[in-house]
Amino acid sequence: MTDHVNGREVVLDMLLEVLEGDKYSHTVLNQHLKKHQFLEKQERAFITRLFTDTVKRYLTLDYIIEQFSTLPVRKMKPLIRNLLRMSIYQIMYMDQIPESAVCNEAVKLAKKRGFSKLSGFVNGILRNIIREKDGLTFPDRSKNEVEYLKIMYSTPEWLVKQLLEQYDDATAEAVLKASLRERETSIRCNRAKVSPDQLKENLIEEGVIVERSEYLDYAFVIHNYDYLDKLQSFRQGEFTVQDVSSMLVCEVAEIKESDFVIDVCSAPGGKSLQAAEKARRVSARDLTEYKINLINENCNRMGFTNVETLVWDATVTDESMINSADVVIADLPCSGLGVIGKKSDIKYRMSHEQQKELVELQRNILSVVQQYVKKGGVLVYSTCTINKEENEENRNWFLENYDFETESIDPYLPKQLQGETTQKGYLQLLQGVHNSDGFFIAKFRRK
Numbered sequence: 001m002t003d004h005v006n007g008r009e010v011v012l013d014m015l016l017e018v019l020e021g022d023k024y025s026h027t028v029l030n031q032h033l034k035k036h037q038f039l040e041k042q043e044r045a046f047i048t049r050l051f052t053d054t055v056k057r058y059l060t061l062d063y064i065i066e067q068f069s070t071l072p073v074r075k076m077k078p079l080i081r082n083l084l085r086m087s088i089y090q091i092m093y094m095d096q097i098p099e100s101a102v103c104n105e106a107v108k109l110a111k112k113r114g115f116s117k118l119s120g121f122v123n124g125i126l127r128n129i130i131r132e133k134d135g136l137t138f139p140d141r142s143k144n145e146v147e148y149l150k151i152m153y154s155t156p157e158w159l160v161k162q163l164l165e166q167y168d169d170a171t172a173e174a175v176l177k178a179s180l181r182e183r184e185t186s187i188r189c190n191r192a193k194v195s196p197d198q199l200k201e202n203l204i205e206e207g208v209i210v211e212r213s214e215y216l217d218y219a220f221v222i223h224n225y226d227y228l229d230k231l232q233s234f235r236q237g238e239f240t241v242q243d244v245s246s247m248l249v250c251e252v253a254e255i256k257e258s259d260f261v262i263d264v265c266s267a268p269g270g271k272s273l274q275a276a277e278k279a280r281r282v283s284a285r286d287l288t289e290y291k292i293n294l295i296n297e298n299c300n301r302m303g304f305t306n307v308e309t310l311v312w313d314a315t316v317t318d319e320s321m322i323n324s325a326d327v328v329i330a331d332l333p334c335s336g337l338g339v340i341g342k343k344s345d346i347k348y349r350m351s352h353e354q355q356k357e358l359v360e361l362q363r364n365i366l367s368v369v370q371q372y373v374k375k376g377g378v379l380v381y382s383t384c385t386i387n388k389e390e391n392e393e394n395r396n397w398f399l400e401n402y403d404f405e406t407e408s409i410d411p412y413l414p415k416q417l418q419g420e421t422t423q424k425g426y427l428q429l430l431q432g433v434h435n436s437d438g439f440f441i442a443k444f445r446r447k
């Protein structure tokens with residue numbers, strides 16, 4: 001640790017912002033890493049892991065705390081409960097850190113932040129856990145499967161129940177397990193600038209570890225870099241961060257050189273910029289100026305001139321676009337359950353009520369944007385969730401209500417992903433089952 005910045009204190013502040021406030025974990029992490037860009041790579045990695053994993057596992061950590069405290073976690077001072085959470089995470093899951101150091105640092109931090117009177121309480125709980133951690137007990141699976149999965153995979157009860165209702169037990173558990181795994185950075189090669197092989201070479205030269213995706217030859221997973229802006233290949237627009245699942249949208253859309261594509265919910269521009277590699281013209285829209293600027297920044301970095309950006313609410317019909325698009329991409333707001341491994345606070349904030357509102361919004365947007373598709377043109381509906389109400393059920397609703405038909409998407413998918421549903425024009429990817437995030441894609445063609 002450096003003299004000036006205490007990594008643990010940085011994490012404590014971040015936890016307070018996310019678990020006690022209303023900020024999103026990935027936003028808070030990006031802000032703090034940017035602020036502490038001068039720190040050693042190793043220390044930034046420590047901050048990243050301690051913060052993201054404490055958030056990811058906080059229900060499990062609270063369950064452990066309550067075995068050693070008569071005061072329920074919810075009644076503790078916010079600073080104290082988050083200090084305990086992050087300290088127990090280090091004791092339970094970070095073997096290389098001496099337990100006594102964790103305890104001493106926690107006591108020092110409690111005092112520094114004005115809780116001298118509670119430093120003995122913190123010390124007592126942590127020392128007891130260190131002593132008894134091998135004998136900890138967890139819920140009995142045979143008595144209560146839901147409670148077991150909730151605590152072991154730190155996932156709210158309603159969500160565990162939904163997964164068990166919608167998928168078989170083994171699949172639900174695989175999804176939950178995958179959501180706790182450390183996530184790598186997935187990238188897409190900008191083939192308008194560089195070939196995938198050349199990009200791989202460039203990254204290796206910059207000291208990055210690169211693995212090609214089993215699904216697409218221009219998708220990679222990268223490790224061993226500090227931050228993206230430090231890489232010349234990133235600054236020069238040779239790649240963008242995007243999960244391979246999301247790249248399949250443009251594959252399935254079958255975009256041609258002469259095509260006009262409208263991407264109705266497009267920020268930060270992943271699919272629009274991929275479409276721009278092939279299409280004549282792309283109209284990339286989103287709700288706010290801030291979001292549109294994100295697309296513009298990415299567009300400039302990656303060097304595209306055929307993308308027009310526009311602030312436009314997708315629930316409002318743009319009369320000028322009716323029957324005009326060869327392809328409409330509707331990558332809509334959703335419950336995000338396919339990316340809870342990357343943005344774990346989603347699993348604590350989402351609710352079934354919100355999912356129902358999202359289904360309404362998705363249907364509302366689809367009913368508007370389907371008008372933009374030319375006769376014979378394509379609409380691709382996608383989400384980064386695994387909730388069937390937002391995915392398969394919306395697909396069925398769309399087919400019942402609009403003059404579109406389905407077709408097999410097998411010609412655009414790798415062999416491993418082809419199956420019964422892809423012949424009917426849709427694909428549900430699941431984290432832990434597939435080698436990607438959870439993601440849904442459905443293709444429709446206007447009759």
Ligand SMILES: C[S@@+](CC[C@H](N)C(=O)[O-])C[C@H]1O[C@@H](n2cnc3c(N)ncnc32)[C@H](O)[C@@H]1O
Pocket residue numbers: 246264265266267268269270271272285286287288291312313314315331332333334
């Ligand atoms: C799943 S994200 C899109 C990701 C993007 N397609 C990509 O690949 O980078 C959904 C987007 O929908 C936008 N959005 C939400 N409601 C909207 C609306 N009514 N009209 C337009 N965009 C909206 C959000 O701002 C968000 O950027």
